[in-house]
Amino acid sequence: MTRELWKGNEAIAEAAVRAGLQAYFGYPITPQTEALEYLSWRLPELGRAFLQAESELGAINMVYGAACAGARTMTTTSSPGTSLMMEGLSYIAGTEVPMVLVDVVRGGPGLGNIAPAQGDYNQIVHGGGHGDYHPIVLAPASIQETIDTIYGVFDIADKYRTIGIIMVDGSIGQMMEPVTLPPMKEVRKNWPAWAASATEGKRERNVLTSIYLDPKQEEITNLRLMKTWQQIEKNEVRYKEYFMDDAKFAVVGFGSAGRVALSAVRAARAEGIPVGLFRPISLSPFPKEQIFELSQKLQGLFVVEMNSGMMLDDVMLASQGRIPVEFYGRMGGVMPFPDEILREIRLLHANGWKSEGHPRERWLAKLETIIKEEQ
Template sequence: MARELLKGNEAIAEAAIRAGLQAYFGYPITPQTELLEWMSKRMPELGRAFVQAESELAAINMVYGAACTGARVMTSSSSPGISLMMEGISYIIGTEVPAVLVDVMRGGPGLGNIAPAQSDYNQIVHGGGHGDYHLIVLAPASVQEAVDLTVLAFDLAEKYRTVAVVLLDGSLGQMMEPAELPPMRPVKTVYPEWAATGMMGKREKNILTSIYLNPPDEEQTNLRLLRRWQEVEANEIRFKEYFMDDARYVVVGFGSAGRVALSAVRAARAEGIPVGLLRPITLSPFPYAHIRKLAERVEGFLVVEMNAGQMLEDVRLAVSGQKPVEFYGRLGGVMPFPDEILAEIQRIASGGLTLEGHPRERWLQRMNGKN
């Protein structure tokens, strides 16, 4: 198929429709509102369900109800709206039904602004809702990846009966790039055995619930979820590497931060600095084992994020003190420039690596010196 010039939010919406989306429930919030607007036109055209809910709370609970039928369902929002959805997400996970969530991140905390940020990492990757659970989290770095990962999210959500999240920042939602959309899949007509589909007495009722008042029953449910998550960890870790064959230093960044970091890595390579880039695509499950293996052969790591170092803690956990880890972040919707990251690469290549103290504290000291 031919590539088209597509806006990130609209590309995700159309990709979801072509992946067989049957029902969308959402509430407008910048910088993802174009996604909802696209759905409001296309879903009724195709005879599918679109509801602009009265709030994010209503939207996620509508998703919950529709997911119990086994249909392909989805919602989208941005950072403060996602915070409001957390209780509903926990209920969906506890009921073991599949759904897709798109989070187009903005600056925060609080209402924040509409500029791009990566400050939702902790609430999405480490589960902002109550209970022991994990979300599958996919982080694109381009419009094409956003399209591809949206389709994948539906497949993974159904395969593991969980919530799959496409996590991107506002710049990716708003930018336009050439991308190829997938072919249109037919909507499903056969539903899974567990679904509540109203079988008119043709089989026993399916009762879907997240309520287990008997503690041993709740424990068994949690253990079942954890065993399923072990399958996800064994089969679904994804990442991309650049210039890693002879790298002595590794930059780790996801989404837009990883994309900007790649430009800096290329510039550093032109100066003869042996640096490579690891860009995690699945933030959950996180590529701990691969980073741990890299730590055996490289001299150090630089984590780049558009937050105050949330993925940083996962990288440090993976490295386990084997090698130094440095950090560079921009906050509140400010995007890093390639020359800023290049300066950090030059610094660590010139002897700026240390195991002393916490990398966030060292970064804060350097930021205080600039501001």
């Protein structure tokens, strides 16, 4: 297999094409725009649909329409665009049609900046749209992993008729790494049985909707969504472990923060510190059973994120207070250096773990000093 250098955003686009993407709708926003730009020539070249919408609202509702028609469909955006798409995502979830969204997260809140960040965790993982629904959220950490994840997520979204979200950040969107591309899948020739496609007079028409005026009917739909979610929780948990076999404590980090943590953990190991890394890939469903198991055998968990500790809350829930949890994060588009994580690992190794108070409080007090020193 040949390895080629690919830029993250273009690799995202090509992986979707090879997974059989039939219809793409999007709106430009840095640091994601190259994905849209690439598809603007790549999809027409293959006779498939590309449309630059008038806004993110337009794009997500066009995706909604294409999904109802049974097409393999996707959009890509970055944080402020994802915020705008939340209403559409809720409608898509309520209608139970599959689609894929790639969010190349940037610094926020607000217009923020275009630097890498992970501040979309809560709005994506815990649902920014209204109502009882859970999207599948996967957070790959390299370009190869991003390609493999996107290539597979369309089938998963189809299987459960649900939303599949890939959460990466600006650094993955903009960097280049060597990758091996997967083979080109054939595009779908037959529409799914549930799709609102032409009946040709051969069957009853399918009705797809997110309107259930009778609350009892809506509740039945909600129950169906939750039962599907139970299946997803059972089948779709993904994570990667490093140096965990003999680890006395572990760093927990996803995506780019997980990569930065990997460098720090390697350096700590070289100093003889028995630390491992647990890197969740599926943020939703969250690997809570695995975290619970870790809480039964480790001294503590050290969560690292590029936000204010959004996954930290999930780790604390999953570990159920059985072991101390510590946190370190950078916000607003600041990416931590491995040295910062290593410094914290050394402190934990030398001074032990605290269990009184909240890890976020301790981190905030520390961060203020760090920011002052860096200025």
